Amino acid sequence: MSASLPVELCGLSLPHPVINGSGCFDAIAARRAFGDELLERFPFAAFVSKTITPEARTGNPPPRLWETPAGMINSIGLPNKGLRGFLEQDLPRLAELPVPLIVSVMATSREDFGRLVGKVAARPEVAALELNVSCPNVHSGLIVGEQPAETEALLAELRPLTAKPLIVKLTPNVADPAAVAVGAEQGGADAVSLINTLKATAIHPATQRPWLGAGRGGLSGPAVRAVALAQVAAVAAAVAIPVIGMGGIASGADALAFIASGASVVAVGTESFRDPAAGARVAAELEEALAKCGFEDPAEARGMALQSPSQSEKRLQTEEPIGRSAR
Numbered sequence: 001m002s003a004s005l006p007v008e009l010c011g012l013s014l015p016h017p018v019i020n021g022s023g024c025f026d027a028i029a030a031r032r033a034f035g036d037e038l039l040e041r042f043p044f045a046a047f048v049s050k051t052i053t054p055e056a057r058t059g060n061p062p063p064r065l066w067e068t069p070a071g072m073i074n075s076i077g078l079p080n081k082g083l084r085g086f087l088e089q090d091l092p093r094l095a096e097l098p099v100p101l102i103v104s105v106m107a108t109s110r111e112d113f114g115r116l117v118g119k120v121a122a123r124p125e126v127a128a129l130e131l132n133v134s135c136p137n138v139h140s141g142l143i144v145g146e147q148p149a150e151t152e153a154l155l156a157e158l159r160p161l162t163a164k165p166l167i168v169k170l171t172p173n174v175a176d177p178a179a180v181a182v183g184a185e186q187g188g189a190d191a192v193s194l195i196n197t198l199k200a201t202a203i204h205p206a207t208q209r210p211w212l213g214a215g216r217g218g219l220s221g222p223a224v225r226a227v228a229l230a231q232v233a234a235v236a237a238a239v240a241i242p243v244i245g246m247g248g249i250a251s252g253a254d255a256l257a258f259i260a261s262g263a264s265v266v267a268v269g270t271e272s273f274r275d276p277a278a279g280a281r282v283a284a285e286l287e288e289a290l291a292k293c294g295f296e297d298p299a300e301a302r303g304m305a306l307q308s309p310s311q312s313e314k315r316l317q318t319e320e321p322i323g324r325s326a327r
């Protein structure tokens, strides 16, 4: 038996359900390194840009990375060229990618968020926007994505600015991510994506002081996968809009577990630093994993883990369990 991979996300037809996590694949640098071969064999079905902010940012002081036994902590701090630099320099190059472009934006006030969304969404090269809400609102002092009401109010303000899909990137650093997802949905979001990185730190072994220049950062990679699966399942059970699942995906079996937990699309983040072709590999492995479990396509597998045992009993003709990633 074989499986087919095409999926639809907010009106975008994708040949397979594997995209990149924002900030985890620099397509412009990759094109410099791999040339036009990158365009012929682009690893993702859609490309999500690094988060851009209204003004340029240099990012956090070094060191910015710490490797953990099963992942890494980063405190990159969103270095970027700002809205103007992005539109003038990066957007024309990202528009040459052979896949739909999703631009990730973040601001610290609703007005600035509105300016970003208005200007970015107006560009025909942009297929959709991802709103990174892991940031404080300068007026309330609250982290928007930690508060269902703040998230809903932000979306209500941004929704009228564009007909293009708005995806809300949720933070895992909350007790109830599903409540925030419901806020995003009620405000008019077209999809939610999760998880962003988990708050983490590392101590310098010689000085016993924080290793990272910024003191702390965000944990990603296989270390967060089990947390991400639980949060994706909770969110998928709470909202009707599509869920983009990510957090430690390194194989097709991992991707399938996220789809079974309710994700319509999955994103590969940290694994792309180890293997720049990981997106394509995960998609190919996903096809095999689906077929092995007797699923014809991702839609058939979606939400299996959320069903009662009697609902899901009918399926699963698999000969051997594939619940654990090979990596």
Ligand SMILES: Cc1cc2nc3c(=O)[nH]c(=O)nc-3n(C[C@H](O)[C@H](O)[C@H](O)COP(=O)(O)O)c2cc1C
Residues within 6 Å of the ligand: 020, 021, 022, 023, 024, 050, 051, 074, 076, 078, 104, 132, 169, 194, 195, 196, 197, 219, 220, 221, 222, 224, 246, 247, 248, 249, 267, 268, 269, 270, 271
């Ligand atoms: C180095 C690095 C940079 C990141 N930059 C961003 C970013 O700019 N915007 C964003 O929303 N998420 C960013 N993320 C979070 C990832 O998109 C993803 O949500 C998270 O790493 C979990 O997925 P993973 O375990 O597959 O990496 C970054 C992650 C890493 C490791």
